[in-house]
Ligand SMILES: *[C@@H]1O[C@H](CO)[C@@H](O)[C@H](O)[C@H]1NC(C)=O
Ligand SMILES: *[C@@H]1O[C@H](CO)[C@@H](O)[C@H](O)[C@H]1NC(C)=O
Ligand SMILES: *[C@@H]1O[C@H](CO)[C@@H](O)[C@H](O)[C@H]1NC(C)=O
Ligand SMILES: *[C@@H]1O[C@H](CO)[C@@H](O)[C@H](O)[C@H]1NC(C)=O
Ligand SMILES: *[C@@H]1O[C@H](CO)[C@@H](O)[C@H](O)[C@H]1NC(C)=O
Ligand SMILES: *[C@@H]1O[C@H](CO)[C@@H](O)[C@H](O)[C@H]1NC(C)=O
Ligand SMILES: *[C@@H]1O[C@H](CO)[C@@H](O)[C@H](O)[C@H]1NC(C)=O
Ligand SMILES: *[C@@H]1O[C@H](CO)[C@@H](O)[C@H](O)[C@H]1NC(C)=O
């Protein structure tokens with residue numbers, strides 16, 4: 001009975017599988033079971049490329065697991081993030097060893113589920129938004145999310161650096177274990193029997209195989225995966241491997257929340273700054289648009305791309321462009337980064353003028369640089385179809401829509417088109433800013 005009280009307390013206060021565990025080194029009973037709770041095996045190098053180690057910046061120690069959703073978003077448990085600020089934590093990817101040659105990424109923002117309830121451990125899910133996008137490799141890859149609700153008896157794999165016995169030490173090598181899901185009723189019954197129960201919500205998912213196997217402290221926030229798709233986020237359980245089910249936040253219950261919050265972040269970060277007024281107006285200079293060059297494009301995003309500038313009328317050059325996307329939906333994903341360079345001392349030098357925006361917002365919402373002319377000739381829309389060819393023609397810039405007070409000179413603007421995180425295409429446009437009729441006093 002004493003031990004049950006301890007367990008109950010542990011579950012309520014520390015039952016979630018996060019570290020540090022300094023005050024949890026209480027012996028629970030004296031069962032002669034094997035304390036090797038994860039009961040897992042060493043993961044071979046690169047076999048869990050989506051696994052991250054979430055660490056405490058001050059000490060550098062591993063605290064929780066997590067999974068890569070895309071280059072800027074990491075999924076973890078809310079209890080791994082609660083009470084921390086972004087600078088208190090960092091993310092390490094790309095190594096199966098805690099002391100290995102992983103890459104460290106700093107955190108821009110921590111997002112805890114708005115209905116996270118720590119006293120009953122409900123909605124234990126959170127997102128980490130990274131400051132810089134991750135560089136993908138063989139050992140750094142995102143995991144897909146399972147959107148369908150999965151039932152009992154499904155084979156799943158859990159990975160993590162959680163302690164391999166309780167109390168115990170973190171393993172250096174990433175561990176993994178094959179587990180099986182059980183129904184929520186069975187899960188709740190198992191805890192009810194121990195009179196140490198927390199409710200099992202339908203937004204949760206449980207696994208159980210046998211005594212001596214399961215999640216433990218340090219595994220929290222980590223991924224449970226079935227058939228290559230993440231189905232759960234390690235949340236809580238009775239520490240550890242005592243034959244009690246492990247409880248996970250059920251990914252399929254949170255896909256909308258995840259989508260909504262990571263998209264919101266992405267937009268804020270890149271092109272959703274509504275306070276920024278893209279609607280420039282200037283009438284103090286003219287632009288002599290000379291030519292445009294297609295520098296490069298990614299053949300797995302565009303199967304073909306041609307750009308041509310030509311003399312449109314006496315004063316103005318125009319651009320024709322033809323391309324075949326291998327992706328859909330420019331609306332959500334295509335971002336343009338425009339960086340200006342000014343010609344000086346025989347070369348184009350970085351000029352402090354840079355914009356990042358969503359292509360479709362820029363064209364249709366803000367009419368940035370007069371881009372709306374895209375619609376006047378050709379068949380470009382934001383909802384492109386995979387494999388079809390699109391044409392933009394007779395596209396001229398609207399000079400009045402450029403930022404005011406740009407110094408006279410020759411310029412090059414580099415336009416980098418980003419699809420999700422990959423560079424799709426780079427164009428360079430050349431021209432001059434001229435003030436033929438200035439009578440300004442100095
Ligand atoms: C693991 O794989 C990475 C990338 O493939 C490699 O750089 C590293 O040396 C490997 N480590 C071990 C222990 O094999
Ligand atoms: C990492 O830790 C393991 C086990 O503790 C040790 O054998 C190995 O030498 C360490 N490697 C590095 C690079 O520190
Ligand atoms: C957490 O859930 C418990 C039980 O449903 C409830 O009594 C409590 O008010 C909740 N706490 C918060 C902060 O919502
Ligand atoms: C876990 O399951 C996978 C796929 O079914 C299998 O390839 C692997 O050998 C299993 N590992 C262990 C340690 O049982
Ligand atoms: C990152 O992943 C989330 C969840 O799948 C998605 O909603 C979001 O749009 C993605 N962001 C980027 C930049 O791809
Ligand atoms: C091209 O895009 C694909 C798919 O988005 C990506 O995997 C690849 O790394 C990119 N290649 C280059 C050279 O950027
Ligand atoms: C040339 O075309 C541009 C863009 O349509 C227009 O603004 C400009 O007035 C034209 N110039 C002449 C001389 O027709
Ligand atoms: C595009 O410009 C060419 C001249 O360069 C002209 O012949 C053609 O009619 C224009 N097309 C449209 C749709 O404006």
Ligand SMILES: *[C@@H]1O[C@H](CO)[C@@H](O)[C@H](O)[C@H]1NC(C)=O
Nearest residue numbers: 378379380385388389390391
């Ligand atoms: C767009 O126009 C080009 C050239 O006129 C044509 O070849 C292409 O089939 C059109 N694409 C669509 C999706 O209508």
Ligand SMILES: *[C@@H]1O[C@H](CO)[C@@H](O)[C@H](O)[C@H]1NC(C)=O
Nearest residue numbers: 308309310320377392393394
């Ligand atoms: C640009 O495209 C338009 C419309 O398809 C076409 O009439 C014109 O000849 C093209 N101009 C050049 C220089 O390719």
